[in-house]
Amino acid sequence: MRLLLVEDDLALQNNLKESLIRANYSVDVASNGQEGLYQGEEYCYDAAIIDVGLPIVDGISVIKSLRAKNINYPILVLTARDSWQDKVAGLDAGADDYLTKPFQNEELLARLNALIRRSVGQTKPMLSNGALSINSKNFEVTVDNKVISLSSSEYKLLAYLMLHKGDVISKSVLTEHIYDQDFDLDSNVIEVFIRRLRKKLDPHSDYNFIETHRGLGYQLKIIDDQ
Amino acid sequence: MIKEKFHTLINHPQSNSLKFRLIVSALLMTFIILPIIGFTLSNAFERQIVTSIKKELTAYSYSILAVAEVNDGNLFMPEQLLENQFNVIQSGLYAIITDLNTELNETYRQLWHSHSLLSMGSPTISTLPKVGQSNFSTLIIDDNKHFIFSFSASFNSNNKEFPLSVHIIKNYDDFTGLVTDFEQQLWTWLLILMALLFLVQGIWLGWTLQPLRVLKSEMIQVEQGKLAELQHTYPLELAQVTQQLNLLLRTESQQRKRYKNALSDLAHSLKTPLAVIQSQQELTLSSIEQLQLINNIIVHQLKRAQSAGESAWHTGINVKAVVDKLMATMTKIYFDKDIEFHCVIDSQASFKGDEADLLEILGNIIDNACKASKQHIAISVNQPAKQLTISVADDGAGINTELQTDILNRGTRSDTYKEGHGIGLAIVRDLVDSYQGQLILGNSSTLAGAEFTLIFYK
Numbered sequence: 001m002r003l004l005l006v007e008d009d010l011a012l013q014n015n016l017k018e019s020l021i022r023a024n025y026s027v028d029v030a031s032n033g034q035e036g037l038y039q040g041e042e043y044c045y046d047a048a049i050i051d052v053g054l055p056i057v058d059g060i061s062v063i064k065s066l067r068a069k070n071i072n073y074p075i076l077v078l079t080a081r082d083s084w085q086d087k088v089a090g091l092d093a094g095a096d097d098y099l100t101k102p103f104q105n106e107e108l109l110a111r112l113n114a115l116i117r118r119s120v121g122q123t124k125p126m127l128s129n130g131a132l133s134i135n136s137k138n139f140e141v142t143v144d145n146k147v148i149s150l151s152s153s154e155y156k157l158l159a160y161l162m163l164h165k166g167d168v169i170s171k172s173v174l175t176e177h178i179y180d181q182d183f184d185l186d187s188n189v190i191e192v193f194i195r196r197l198r199k200k201l202d203p204h205s206d207y208n209f210i211e212t213h214r215g216l217g218y219q220l221k222i223i224d225d226q
Numbered sequence: 227m228i229k230e231k232f233h234t235l236i237n238h239p240q241s242n243s244l245k246f247r248l249i250v251s252a253l254l255m256t257f258i259i260l261p262i263i264g265f266t267l268s269n270a271f272e273r274q275i276v277t278s279i280k281k282e283l284t285a286y287s288y289s290i291l292a293v294a295e296v297n298d299g300n301l302f303m304p305e306q307l308l309e310n311q312f313n314v315i316q317s318g319l320y321a322i323i324t325d326l327n328t329e330l331n332e333t334y335r336q337l338w339h340s341h342s343l344l345s346m347g348s349p350t351i352s353t354l355p356k357v358g359q360s361n362f363s364t365l366i367i368d369d370n371k372h373f374i375f376s377f378s379a380s381f382n383s384n385n386k387e388f389p390l391s392v393h394i395i396k397n398y399d400d401f402t403g404l405v406t407d408f409e410q411q412l413w414t415w416l417l418i419l420m421a422l423l424f425l426v427q428g429i430w431l432g433w434t435l436q437p438l439r440v441l442k443s444e445m446i447q448v449e450q451g452k453l454a455e456l457q458h459t460y461p462l463e464l465a466q467v468t469q470q471l472n473l474l475l476r477t478e479s480q481q482r483k484r485y486k487n488a489l490s491d492l493a494h495s496l497k498t499p500l501a502v503i504q505s506q507q508e509l510t511l512s513s514i515e516q517l518q519l520i521n522n523i524i525v526h527q528l529k530r531a532q533s534a535g536e537s538a539w540h541t542g543i544n545v546k547a548v549v550d551k552l553m554a555t556m557t558k559i560y561f562d563k564d565i566e567f568h569c570v571i572d573s574q575a576s577f578k579g580d581e582a583d584l585l586e587i588l589g590n591i592i593d594n595a596c597k598a599s600k601q602h603i604a605i606s607v608n609q610p611a612k613q614l615t616i617s618v619a620d621d622g623a624g625i626n627t628e629l630q631t632d633i634l635n636r637g638t639r640s641d642t643y644k645e646g647h648g649i650g651l652a653i654v655r656d657l658v659d660s661y662q663g664q665l666i667l668g669n670s671s672t673l674a675g676a677e678f679t680l681i682f683y684k
Contacts, residue, residue: 009498015505053494080494080501082525083532084552084589085582091555098559101501102521104514118561 001116001156002026002177004048006036006062007078008055016049019105024139024155025112026180033057040066044176045073046160047116049108052079052090060093067094074115076108113137120163127162130223132201132209134162143201150200153178157193158201161210161220170217194218245435252427256420264416268409275404280362283375283394287360290321296381296388301337312340318397320346326354326378326389337390354378354391364398371398437461441468448475450542450576486532486582493528497521529653533583533660542576545607545616548584552592553605560596568604575609578684579661587657590650591618591678598622604673612684619670619677630667658682 003025007013013029020027028043030036033054040048040062048066052059063075074097077090082100090098096118097111113125113136125137134141139155141148150158156178161169171190194210201209211219289309295302301323311319321340334354347368353376355361360377373396381388440458447453455472459465503509504517553567577584595603599620607616658665663682670677 009502011502012498012505015502019505019507078501080497081490082493083490083529083582084555084585084593086490087589088551088555088585091558092551096558096561101497102504102517103501105505105507114562 001046001160002028002043002180003112004028004030004036004040004043004045004050006030006033006040006048006050006054006059008032008051008053016105016108019109020112023109024152024159026156026178028180031055033059033062037062037065040071041069044173046177047074047076047112047119049076049078049112050095052077052081052086060089063090063093063095072119074119076111076115078103110137117163122163127159127165129162129165129209129220131207132162132223134159141201143207148200150197153193154197154200157190158197161218165220166222168213168217168219173217244438245431248431248434252424252431256423256427260416260420260423264412268405268412271408271412272405275401279373279396279401280375283362283373283396284360284377286319286321286394287375287377287392290323290392290394291377291379294323294381294390294392296383296390298383299386299388301388301390303338307340312342314342315344316346317342318399320395322349322351322393322395324351324354324391324393326357326380326391334391343395349374349395351376351391351393357389365395367395372396373398373401437464449578450544452542454479482580489528489532493524496524500524526653526656529586530656533580533586533657542578543581543584544573545575545577545584545614546571546573548577548581548588549592549605549607552585552589555589556592556596559593563596563599564601565596565599566602568602570604570606570608572608575607575614577614577682579682583657583661587654587680588616588618590654591680594650595620595622595676595678598676602673604670614682614684615679617677617679619673620675621670621673622675624669624674625667625676 001024003020005013005016005020005027007016007029008031010031013031017027017029028039028045030039034056036048036050036054037057050059050062054062057065059077059079063077066075075095077095077098078101079086079090079098080101087098087100096115099108099111117125117127117136125135127134127136131144132142134155136159141150141155141158157174160174160177174190194212198210201207207223209220209223211221213219286309290307293304293307303323306313307321309319311317312321320343322336322343323338324334324336326334334351336348339348349365349367349372351365351374353361353363355376355378357378357380360375362373362375365372365374375394375396376391378389378391381390437458437460441456441460441464444453444456444458448456455475456468458468460468500517500521504514509517549569549571553569556565556567592603592605595618599622602621604619605617607614609615655665658680661682663680666679666681668677668679669675
């Protein structure tokens with residue numbers, strides 16, 4: 001999942017970025033409203049975390065501008081102003097949830113996780129597809145109740161496919177949603193990760209979870225639960 | 227007695243209104259001054275007529291004297307008089323000549339009377355003026371009132387004094403007719419004038435009081451929050467007051483905004499460093515607890531300071547608009563719960579206070595209800611006389627009596643915050659107190675969960 005974090009306090013920005021990366025997110029950061037707005041419009045994120053009190057353009061205006069341009073990914077507002085008036089103003093502008101400073105990282109991650117799942121119509125933290133299931137809270141992946149150990153990039157790829165199961169997703173979309181802007185984009189990398197994922201999840205080709213559609217992209221097949 | 231009554235009348239609460247005063251003075255003008263003018267006029271007219279009748283009769287008496295002749299102690303009068311009215315029977319104008327018995331004043335002899343007096347009862351003349359003097363009065367002949375003018379003169383015949391009195395009598399009817407005519411005319415016109423004045427004064431009253439009426443309705447709108455300030459262009463006498471009022475309204479809200487912003491900025495600059503500390507990985511449990519405590523104190527105290535309270539000037543806030551905003555917010559926040567709100571809201575209900583305070587109070591209460599509820603929340607807002615009642619009920623587990631007192635007492639002192647206990651309700655209680663409202667906790671009879679009822683008095 002690729003996130004946009006707009007926070008002007010650099011210490012907080014750094015700490016948050018670190019903990020988000022540890023939670024298997026790719027994170028782009030912006031330090032003011034203008035920058036945040038530019039990035040928010042330019043890239044296709046899975047969610048954004050926006051502080052209300054931003055220099056140049058305030059957070060509420062950023063959210064309003066994004067929503068006015070029909071950009072619909074979920075937005076979590078961070079605010080030190082915790083009055084209900086501010087909360088109402090933030091959500092009214094188009095945000096989907098709020099978190100008041102100071103907050104615990106776990107709280108932020110849980111809210112973010114819920115927002116992203118909600119945005120694709122999933123309500124439970126456990127995503128499952130036949131024998132395959134992933135827990136978006138503790139990042140545990142199991143096949144036939146056996147825990148599979150994945151690298152961060154592999155997990156991100158699988159989580160994105162799971163959230164959009166049944167859809168054919170192109171390599172460029174996957175690249176966009178899985179890596180932050182500093183990543184060296186090379187389409188071969190996705191192919192390499194897909195091959196590794198297949199090997200780890202389905203070493204004997206019993207399930208064929210991921211299908212390749214030549215020239216179009218990859219698809220996580222929907223498998224009915226027995 | 228009358229004085230007392232007057233005092234009770236002017237001290238009556240209703241009389242303490244400009245409208246009442248204006249109406250009383252207008253009625254005074256129309257129904258007391260105008261009739262007085264009427265009476266004075268008719269009186270003056272009557273006197274004028276009497277004077278002119280007296281003059282007329284004086285002239286007749288001279289004309290009678292001019293034709294009278296005395297010879298050898300005998301009075302000779304011509305058969306016909308020049309003034310024809312004296313010759314026509316019962317014409318209304320009569321002349322009598324009597325002698326003037328100076329020695330025995332009580333009796334007199336009638337020496338002559340005009341033809342017009344024929345077939346009428348002979349009048350009894352009460353006063354005979356002395357020679358050279360006259361008298362003007364009234365007398366009754368055949369039950370009819372008449373004017374009588376008497377003038378005494380003395381003829382000299384053969385060196386002998388012959389004093390006599392000429393009495394001219396005139397019927398009252400002419401006079402009555404004239405006066406009645408005049409009075410009829412006068413009162414007709416005065417009545418028309420009264421009606422006209424009444425009408426004009428009514429219009430004038432409406433016109434004069436119209437700005438006050440507009441002011442009153444605008445003030446009500448400001449109180450209800452439908453207007454931010456007075457907008458009508460008021461007459462000079464009121465403009466000063468209304469401009470000052472607008473200035474007061476404006477500066478008050480600006481000051482409140484500035485104060486709030488300053489406090490919010492303070493909260494912001496205190497909390498961001500707290501957020502930085504809390505976002506670090508290697509925090510011990512006790513430092514997290516301490517951070518939470520510091521945060522709670524900041525939140526609670528700053529919110530208490532931000533509350534506008536009851537003392538400030540307030541415009542009314544529409545409660546329904548605030549509840550609607552909060553429901554939209556809660557629906558987003560508690561998306562997964564799929565909460566159903568059941569609302570019975572008086573759309574006219576208004577809260578006399580600060581919108582941020584109402585948002586804070588209801589935000590915390592509805593947020594609590596959302597947390598506690600399984601799926602249903604009932605919100606009712608009604609506005610009985612001089613009171614605003616808001617109640618929020620949920621279908622959660624409800625709260626026992628012990629916990630109810632605990633919730634209400636929590637946060638009375640800043641060092642009693644406990645970790646894990648939200649300070650939302652303590653803030654609600656403080657805010658409600660600052661508006662001298664009431665917060666009642668109980669269990670809902672319809673939804674089986676907790677019910678929070680707020681009562682604000684107006």
